[in-house]
Amino acid sequence: MKTIGTLADRALSWVIPAERASAVTCPYDGYSYWTRCYYNPGCSSGYEKTKRTCYCPPNGGCFWYKYPSRKCC
């Protein structure tokens, strides 16, 4: 059954056009963005925002820094 499936997939690969799609990760080391302002009664304005930063270690693979910085809006 598995062989049939493999053969069918191979036939599909010949017939159907191939494309690439990026499962995009955070773009580059140091890239960051501020979120919109959230309610936070601890701020005098009543709102705070969060900065999310992309971190790309030398051994590869970028990810969002686990401890984002925050400030009052």
Place this chain on the structure above:
Amino acid sequence: MTLWLLPGACLLVALLVRLRRTYSIVRVDGDSMAPALADGDRVLARRVPPSRLRRDQIAVVVDRFSGGAGFVIKRIAALPGDRVPEIAKDVIADERVPEGRLVLLGDNPSTSFDSRALGFFAMSDVHAVTVRKVTALTQDEGEG
């Protein structure tokens, strides 16, 4: 016997044209859809009209953000009229998804660049939705 050859050939050609117009095989680049899709996986994708999109489908969408002419692949988290998921409210202030828009999220939130940072995606930018994984080719066939 030969009488049937021509119609048979025409039917086969029509079938091939329809297959090529409806389906494509998409190679996934990157890890933001892990664990569902890993870097290098190949998936069969089917073109569907916006009315056929459903939540939790994995969509192949025109990439409007990186300046390239390629595609990105993400999961549909919310459709028009749905509540915007809490996790996607970093840059989206709306309570509900407006008409013609989508919330797309990667399955791997620690790396994914998606609606959390980019906001809504346009429904009209959806190119296809994935149907199933395609068996991996050998090393030689997979490249290029």
